[in-house]
Amino acid sequence: MFRFFENLVDPYVPYAQTDTPPKTLFAFLWDYSQPFKRLFLYAAIMSMVVASVEVGLIYYMGRIVDVLGSGGPEMVWQTYGAELILAAVFILFLRPVLQLVDVALLNNAILPNFGTLIRWRAHAHVLRQSVGWFENDFAGRIANRIVQTPPAAGEAVFQVFDAITFSIAYIVGAAVLLWGADIRLVVPLLGWLVLYLLLLRWTMTRVGPASKAASDARSAVTGRVVDSYTNIHSVKLFAHGDREMAYAREAIEHTRQTFAKEMRIFTIMDVVLVILNGVLIVAVVGWAVVLWRAGSASVGVVAAATALTLRLNAMTGWIMWAVSTFFRSLGIVSEGMETIAQPIELVDASDAKPLVVDQGKIELIGVSHHYGRDSGGLDSISLTISPGEKVGLVGRSGAGKSTLVKLLLRFYETEKGRILIDGQDISRVTQDSLRGAIGMVQQDSSLLHRSVRDNILYGRTEATEEQMIAAARQAEAHEFILDLRDPEGRAGYAAQVGERGVKLSGGQRQRVTLARVILKDAPILVLDEATSALDSEVEAAIQSTLYSMMEGKTVIAVAHRLSTIAQLDRILVLDQGKIVEDGSHAELLAKAGLYATFWNRQSGGFISTVEAAE
Secondary structure, eight states: OHHHHHTSSOTTOOOOOOSSOOOSHHHHHHHHTGGGHHHHHHHHHHHHHHHHHHHHHHHHHHHHHHHHTSSOHHHHHHHHHHHHHHHHHIIIIIHHHHHHHHHHIIIIIIHHHHHHHHHHHHHHHHHTSOHHHHHTSOHHHHHHHHHHHHHHHHHHHHHIIIIIHHHHHHHHHHHHHHHHHOGGGHHHHHHHHHHHHHHHHHHHHHHHHHHHHHHHHHHHHHHHHHHHHHTHHHHHHTTOHHHHHHHHHHHHHHHHHHHHHHHHHHHHHHHHHHHHHHHHHHHHHHHHHHHHHTTSSOHHHHHHHHHHHHHHHHHHHHHHHHHHHHHHHHHHHHHHHHHHTOOOOSOOOTTOBOOOOSSOOEEEEEEEEOTTSSSSSEEEEEEEEOTTOEEEEEOOTTSSHHHHHHHHTTSSOOSEEEEEETTEEGGGBOHHHHHHTEEEEOSSOOOOSSBHHHHHHTTOTTOOHHHHHHHHHHTTOHHHHHTOBOTTSOBGGGSBOOGGGTTSOHHHHHHHHHHHHHHHOOSEEEEESTTTTSOHHHHHHHHHHHHHHHTTSEEEEEOSSGGGTTTSSEEEEEETTEEEEEEOHHHHHHHTSHHHHHHHHOSSSOOOOOOSOO
16 A cells, blocks of 8 residues: 555656756746646645544534434434434544545655655756866755755645645634634634734744755754864864864854744744634634523534634644744755756757767867966967877976866866867767766875775776776786775675775775776876875886876876876976976976976975965
8 A cells, every 4th residue: 555655656757857947946846846746736635625524523523512412312313323323434434544545645655755856856966067066065065955955845845735735724614614603703713813824924934034044054064064074184183173173163053043043933933822822712712602692502513613713722833833844944945956956057068969089189279267267277278189199297286287187077168269089079079978088097086985896897887897807906906905894894895995985095095096997998098196196116016007008098197296207208398377398208308498397306206396276
């Protein structure tokens, strides 16, 4: 039975992805709600049916009071026995079935799937964002919004059908019941309803913004805490635990204050609600008693009116809290939209085709990129790298080396100029095919928090076990991998490497990264300080591996350790975003320019002149 309701909607149903999600809150929720429209209708109908049944029960309890007072037991049973048996059957059997359908639609069909659908699609949308987009925010805050928004949206939907629709139907039913008993009983109910709606309006206009502010503050706390945990080595190394506590406390205190302001609203609401409910009970029940004394109402009417107002008294706090929760949830969703609903700015062209690399020629034509600033990055670079050519990039920090690599990978769009690979403008090909054609070993050799096997196979997921092990052997990684064991007892290639690979040494991480790129076997190879984390002995052992990796590929190698690129075909020296020298190692030494200065000033193979960070 549960599986029937749980499978009414597939949260992973194919959908048309959009680069520009709706910006307004209800348009955003409506877009995500499309697969659930029919279920929402059924849930609304069932909520009203259940509410009507509850009002009907109160009416029937009043009728029983009148029936029992109409004669002796024998006469009552003879006249109304069949009716009472039918009422009992309805209460014992049909009412639970209606309740089951109502709650199963909400709890089993809508809530698990609606939150899952939002989380799945939101994660898919965020993953399509550019590297630059991620660099402008806390990873913890992004993740917190992805985690917070789906349950908040689910809670909002739950309150709509579990409380709001139910309460509207219940109040309408109560009015009809009192109208049927005596039209004058509706007057105090309507007066109370007006005051109740005014209180509701006052609460809602304040709860939404207050909840959004509190949610944003919580996300800021998550961002700061995760930032400290992610950089725990630096925190410990510099003994800045107190500093991190102060940094976190500032955000935590802001969260406390925003939450306290939100709770003040609910306190005022609760006190005013108790006063209003007291007025409701006295007005309706008192008026029913007055009518009874005047002979205009039966004891059953008084009993029904009393039960109804007591039920409304119990419900109003729940309704108010439910509606407040609804708007609070909308505030959380609104805060999450600041991440989830951001448009994708770096997108494939509408007619983008897969990149076809048959030679590996790279051309930069008048390329400039300054990250939206007036300086930094690259400035009008024109460059041709022939198929199979091995080119080194040298320059001070901030010269533009990393920018060139990021533009080649299309992590950013060029602000001016074009980049071509085998004559194909990279802005006109699909991003996945572009990056699939480029193998890169980064200076920051962080790994996924998964097994060694998973990390190496990330280079080519369809590779066989033998191919993966061969790549690890070529990267001089196989031997140390066999000795690995994690706290859960997994060993060798099954061992988990920890977040960003922290359970491995820098050299081990770098060799796993090398194995991954070797397995990928892309026609274009980018090496960004590929041996920077290796000790001299391992570096010497792996140099032959690097050179074998380069065979038949177009290579761009970024290096501060000039000895690692001295044997390349060509070396480019960048300074302040421009190519200032171009030639082989011997030619550049003969020019006695900037490269020669770097070479002469090196100690242990590193450039010693450093400027602003890139």
